[in-house]
Amino acid sequence: MLKLVVTDLDGTFLNNKGSFDRELFSETHKMMKENGVIFAACTGKQCERVEELFEGHSDIWVLGDSATRIKRDGELIRDFPLDKKLGIDLIHHIQSYEQELVVIACTKEAAYVRSDIPEAEYKIVRGSYKELRKMNDLTAIPSELVKITVYDKLHRSVKLKQHLLDQTYSEPVYMVASEPAWLDITAADVHKGKTVQILQELVGATKAETMSFGDGENDVELMHIAEYSFAVANACENTKAAASFITKANEENGVLLTIQKMIHLMN
Structure with a gap:
């Protein structure tokens, strides 16, 4: 059973122009909500920048500013300050x-x-x-x-x-x-993996119910907190080695197509 999808943005979900297939995302996000699957973006980007990118879509969790802040629909849920x-x-x-x-x-x-x-x-x-x-x-x-x-x-x-x-x-x-x-x-100890574990507690999702996607060195932790961990084809070698699976590259909509396949398998 899949409950939570967590994806990095740059180099993973976003294409090389910093954008994404909005029509495909709308279709995929609708499928996710219909099947009780939560979508979360976990990124170095500022939370407000992520909200800007996904303007018009609700029920998206944002783990932004290098996973130091958790927001949902404009509300700050948790943050982890640096001294x-x-x-x-x-x-x-x-x-x-x-x-x-x-x-x-x-x-x-x-x-x-x-x-x-x-x-x-x-x-x-x-x-x-x-x-x-x-x-x-x-x-x-x-x-x-x-x-x-x-x-x-x-x-x-x-x-x-x-x-x-x-x-x-x-x-x-x-x-x-x-x-x-x-x-x-x-x-100390504030990184994507740790913050996603907190999100899992907040939404009631286990590692076995989580799918993650990443490409960079800072996504290695994302590969360890999900049963279904995917490195995109353009990922660095360390992230590929930590992932359970390899999917299509960011330029090929690997994240969205993989989510759709997983949901079809659930039904």
């Missing part, structure tokens, strides 16, 4: 390490970038954040942090992660180089 003092210290170290890195300081209200961010990089960041603001000094951010994300156009996220580990930041934070250009930093 502000530690976060500010991290921002200081990252900016001191390399001035050209784009640091994104994320709060419940908005994501913040430095005022001097180049326009081309601002557009890239805007693709993941609806509420995006500029400020001169990120270390003076007034709100509670939920995560820090770093964008590096030179694709050195793994190197940056190792640098921060060398600075004794192995605890109490969770760091993952989700892609070569992106590094996500959250509170």
Whole structure:
């Protein structure tokens, strides 16, 4: 019996243009609701950006901001903040390490970038954040942090992660180089797998009743919390190795077609 479907967005559910087949999704989501199956997006994107993408659809759970916040139909259900003092210290170290890195300081209200961010990089960041603001000094951010994300156009996220580990930041934070250009930093033990487990408790779904989809390094945990775990064909090798199954690529509507097949098998 299937009760819960959890999917990553970029590189998994979304195509390479950052969009999706809306007609196919409407058809699939209707099938899911008719069969009592819950749909959840679990992503590094800001919750409000995800809500923007799925505008017009209700009953969608959003585990956004690198799974640090859980929302449903516009209501914040749960969040998992990052210690502000530690976060500010991290921002200081990252900016001191390399001035050209784009640091994104994320709060419940908005994501913040430095005022001097180049326009081309601002557009890239805007693709993941609806509420995006500029400020001169990120270390003076007034709100509670939920995560820090770093964008590096030179694709050195793994190197940056190792640098921060060398600075004794192995605890109490969770760091993952989700892609070569992106590094996500959250509170310790806050990641997609852990947050989905909380969602499972909230909606009353077991691992045996869960299906998951992913492509990146930060989706490996998603493969461990679902009996039916799928890596898309374009996924990284670590996610493929952790998955129970491989499905079609993001460009081939692998997620939606697989959901439809599973529902047909249920009936």
